[in-house]
Amino acid sequence: MTVQLTPDICVIGAGSGGLSVAAAAAAFSVDVVLLERAEMGGDCLNTGCVPSKSLLSAAKAAYSVGQAGAFGIDAKIDGINFAKANDHVHNVIAAIAPHDSVERFEGLGVRVIKSHGSFVSADCVVTEGYEIRARRFIVATGSKAAVPPIKGLESVPYLTNETIFDLREAPEHLLIIGGGPIGLEMAQAHRRLGSKVTVVEGQKALGRDDPELAAIVLDQLRGEGITIEEQATVSEVEADGSDITVRWTGSDGTAGEVSGSHLLLAVGRSPNVDGMGLAEAGIEYDRKGIKVGADLRTSNRKVYAIGDVTGGLQFTHVAGYHASLVVRSILFRLPAKGNRDxxxxxxxxxxxxxxxxxxxxxxxxxxxxxxxxxxxxxxxxxxxxxxxxxxxxxxxxxxxxxxxxxxxxxxxxxxxxxxxxxxxxxxxxxxxxxxxxxxxxxxxxxxxxxxxxxxxxxxxxxxxxxxxxxxxxxxx
Structure with missing residues (x-):
């Protein structure tokens, strides 16, 4: 039997943005239903910000030993236990998880449904066993690692941010396609924890940042032994036994290639919009994400979209910022307009x-x-x-x-x-x-x-x- 629900707000996605909206609304005794098909806390807690910064912290601890000589301290590393560094990552996730848990949010008064939700009309979302007709909907489904159309990729084992933190042994040679923040953070973390690392970037590494200051970071990474190939468009990847080869073409037409043990894709993010019935709800979207106005409303005035799924700046704190704007608009009927500046x-x-x-x-x-x-x-x-x-x-x-x-x-x-x-x-x-x-x-x-x-x-x-x-x- 399908249960009919008519909450004031239905939030789809329990990442940073969705949880913030749900918690704020519940604090004012507003009836809220929260849908989440995967892990509570979303990408940030489970496969993004939290694990990456935890691994970077472990790597920084290892690196600092080698720098102790500048202070007159004779220290040496006897070895690096990558599995224990990985334990640290998952211990941090476990420590934070209760704050984002089903139990906590149900204790706040939020009705949490652990299932996928999709629109069947402009004002109705269905999920397993429920039909939800809310006054307002917030889509906060986030994003996933983009998989580029590279020849041979379908037959090569590769990692993304969703799987790299499951490794229990340091890669012998980690190949990374993508020289943005995710790619370079993981490059430095794994290099400091014992891996050989090569990064292949199709344009300029850290190209979104000030070129002079970005060059300081790149010089440091190269000084630590990380190879960074820039202006190198990947043309093909190939697996031969346990080896993976990445081939590219440089901006000057020259060809290059490198072989390693593991491959990480870090070429950006894709919005999670598949299977949501957005067309049935009259919600406009494209490959970049759901289209929203400055007030974060979609083409369906009953539906807002926040965070990564909107295709803008994809950061946890942006999702939180979006959440505050939506709460301001829905609960208090106050004007809310995002300011990217x-x-x-x-x-x-x-x-x-x-x-x-x-x-x-x-x-x-x-x-x-x-x-x-x-x-x-x-x-x-x-x-x-x-x-x-x-x-x-x-x-x-x-x-x-x-x-x-x-x-x-x-x-x-x-x-x-x-x-x-x-x-x-x-x-x-x-x-x-x-x-x-x-x-x-x-x-x-x-x-x-x-x-x-x-x-x-x-x-x-x-x-x-x-x-x-x-x-x-x-x-x-």
Whole structure:
């Protein structure tokens, strides 16, 4: 027998965005049904952010032993137990999982149905044993690893973010197709844990980030022994026994190839829209994802879509941001419009690479010669020098009247510093604000104030100001 449900809100997908909407709605005693066919917590908890950062932390611990000599400490690694590093990854997932569990959300008052849901009409979703007619629907089904149409791939065993964290032994030679954040994070983690690593990227590695700062990361990775082939379009992959070969064509027409033991695909993400009945609901979508307006509504006014499935910036914190906008709209009937200019991102390699706001080319396109770029180097920061981490740089992109438009940073704890700058941009702060705050000494956060102060570097040269100061001195 099919059970009829008429909740106020039906959320499809229990990843970061979907869970945030469900929890917020339940907190206000709103009737919510949450559908999830796979693991609670979605990609971030189970196969994305949490396991990748946990593996990177294990790799950083191993690497730091080799760097101890800079502090006069004679330390050596007797061996790396990759299986125990993998245990750490899964222990972290297990520690966080209860926060995202069915039991917790049912305790909050959310009705959780562990099943796939699909639309059969503009206002009805069906799932195993249930027919759901809600006032509003939120599609938060996320994304999955994209599988490119490469010749021979169908006959070659390959890994994605969904399977690489199941490895119990370090790959002898890990081949990675894709030089974006996921590919390079996994490249450094596995290299530091004992694998040989080759990355093949069809365009420019870390091409979304500031080229000068991205080059610092790439130099570090290459210095650790990672081979990175850029402008190399993969033409074919082939398996021969336990060996996998990747062949490519360079931008100059030359051919190249490399063989290894394992292959990881890290060429982007595809939205999870298959089998959802979106056409039956009148919801427009394409291969990039569900089409939404600035208010995150789809072409069906009863349905919102948030997070990766919308095909925009695919980060956990973006899904959370989308969730807050949807809650604002549905529960409080307040205007909600997403602002991409305030979205930060971080690549968690060592050194970290962070960005928020407008990139320099975009800022110059919008504001022309009114844009200034202010810089502060890690080599001029006392805390960085004390920790023997003087390689890195902060850039502030500044617009008219000293307003902060964007920021790029590479170096230790870049992600933490981007937190401050993300707040500054969202609150429309200026160089006056950033030059006037007092960071504790010695901290890496001093980089922000040091860069902001340079906005006023030309003031002592201004004749009118010198005249004012001279006049003031006459008064004693």
């Amino acid at each position: 305030v979205i930060p991102w971080v690549t968690y390699t060592s050194p970290e690479l962070g960005h928020v706001g407008l990139r320099e080319p975009d800022a110059r396109h919008r504001y022309g010669d009114k844009v200034k770029v202010l810089e502060a180097a890690y080599s001029g920061n006392d805390r960085a020098l004390a920790e023997a981490q003087g390689k890195g740089k902060l850039k502030l992109i500044v617009g008219p009247k000293g307003k902060l438009l964007g920021a790029d940073i590479v170096g230790p704890q870049a992600g933490e510093i981007i937190n401050l700058l993300s707040l500054a941009i969202s609150k429309k702060m200026s160089m006056k604000d950033l030059a006037g705050f007092i960071p504790p000494y010695p901290t890496l956060g001093e980089l922000v104030r040091r860069a902001a102060i340079t906005y006023y570097a030309d003031l002592p040269k201004k004749n009118w100001l010198r005249q004012v100061l001279a006049l003031l001195r006459k008064f004693g």
